[in-house]
Structure formats: C-alpha cells, structure tokens
Amino acid sequence: MPRACTVCEHPERDAIDAALVSGEPVRALARRYGLSSSSVSRHAHNHLSAALAAMQSQEQAERRASLLDRIETLIGRAETMFATASEEGKASQALNVLKELRALLELLGKATGELDTRPQVTVNLLTTPEWYTVRDALLSALTPYPDARAIVSGRLLELEAGETT
Ligand SMILES: [Zn+2]
Known part of the structure; x- marks a missing residue:
C-alpha cells in the first residue's frame, strides 16, 4: 500500500503548492510547515506537476x-x-x-x-x-x-x- 503524501493531506496544501510554484526552496517550506524535506520534494516531483502544468498552459495561452x-x-x-x-x-x-x-x-x-x-x-x-x-x-x-x-x-x-x- 502506497504511503500517503503528507503534503497532499496537509491543510495548507494550496499554500505549499503556490510557494513551490513560485520557486521557494523545499527546505524552507518543509521547515515552515513542519514537514520533512524529502516529503516536500517528493510531493513537488510527483504531485505538483498537474497543477503546475495547468497554470503554465493558462499563462502560455494568455x-x-x-x-x-x-x-x-x-x-x-x-x-x-x-x-x-x-x-x-x-x-x-x-x-x-x-x-x-x-x-x-x-x-x-x-x-x-x-x-x-x-x-x-x-x-x-x-x-x-x-x-x-x-x-x-x-x-x-x-x-x-x-x-x-x-x-x-x-x-x-x-x-x-x-x-x-
Ligand atoms: Zn503530494
């Protein structure tokens, strides 16, 4: 059974995603939200892309x-x-x-x-x-x-x- 993503389940997930998209360092984010760096970077790598891609294509469209x-x-x-x-x-x-x-x-x-x-x-x-x-x-x-x-x-x-x- 796959481990649940602590970032996806985090109540501040949207804020974390936004910070990741704006290029904030994983380490700083992890510290601020009480998460481990590895789970933030795993989340950024595996789960953020869909949201990020949608944003980029919106920007590109404009x-x-x-x-x-x-x-x-x-x-x-x-x-x-x-x-x-x-x-x-x-x-x-x-x-x-x-x-x-x-x-x-x-x-x-x-x-x-x-x-x-x-x-x-x-x-x-x-x-x-x-x-x-x-x-x-x-x-x-x-x-x-x-x-x-x-x-x-x-x-x-x-x-x-x-x-x-
Ligand atoms: Zn995640």
Whole structure:
C-alpha cells in the first residue's frame, strides 16, 4: 500500500503548492510547515506537476493570445499596404509587402500551433487558406495591369516552389 503524501493531506496544501510554484526552496517550506524535506520534494516531483502544468498552459495561452493580437494587427496593416501598392500597380512594392505578409502568416501559424515547425513549414504555409486569399487578392487587384500581373504571378510561382530570393 502506497504511503500517503503528507503534503497532499496537509491543510495548507494550496499554500505549499503556490510557494513551490513560485520557486521557494523545499527546505524552507518543509521547515515552515513542519514537514520533512524529502516529503516536500517528493510531493513537488510527483504531485505538483498537474497543477503546475495547468497554470503554465493558462499563462502560455494568455501570452499566445496577446501575441496573436499583435500579429493580426501587423497582418491587417500589411494587407492595407498591399492593397494600396496593388491598386497603384506597384508590383515590386506589392511583392515586398507580400513577403512580409507571408512571414507574418508563418509566425501566426506557428503561434497558433496550426503549423508544424519542422522544415516543411513553408510548404504547409503555402497551402493555408490565408495564403490563397492573399494570392487571389493580389492577382485580381493586378488585373488592370497585365504586365505587373504577369511578373507577380511568375514570382508567386517561384515563391510557392520554395525560392526565397
Ligand atoms: Zn503530494
């Protein structure tokens, strides 16, 4: 029969867990709550992780949410710049914005965990609905400028083929 954990059964367990999470030394905690160091460290090792993991993922979720907000703001800005450049028929400018947009979408994908971070990330990115939306928007915006459209279309094919220059 497994020994009961004196920390889990301790009336101040929540306070002990909180102190452990904030990095307080096991020895000091053990002394304060009248426990043995070994039972506190065993508890920290075996029983705290679930609570700790939940806290960390909550924190991570918040960080991720604010990161996503920032990336989405940047994407919105890039899309506006892109639309302006396209409307003015400035193909090279539009392409530069598009590259930036691609990097932002990639970042967004990583941040949301939708994309794998392994090397095929670019391939994955270029099959996302966002990419096709941007691509279609670009090409249709350039319809009045057949020359620019042809250049951009060619460069997009290169990008999609994995060329980065
Ligand atoms: Zn325990």
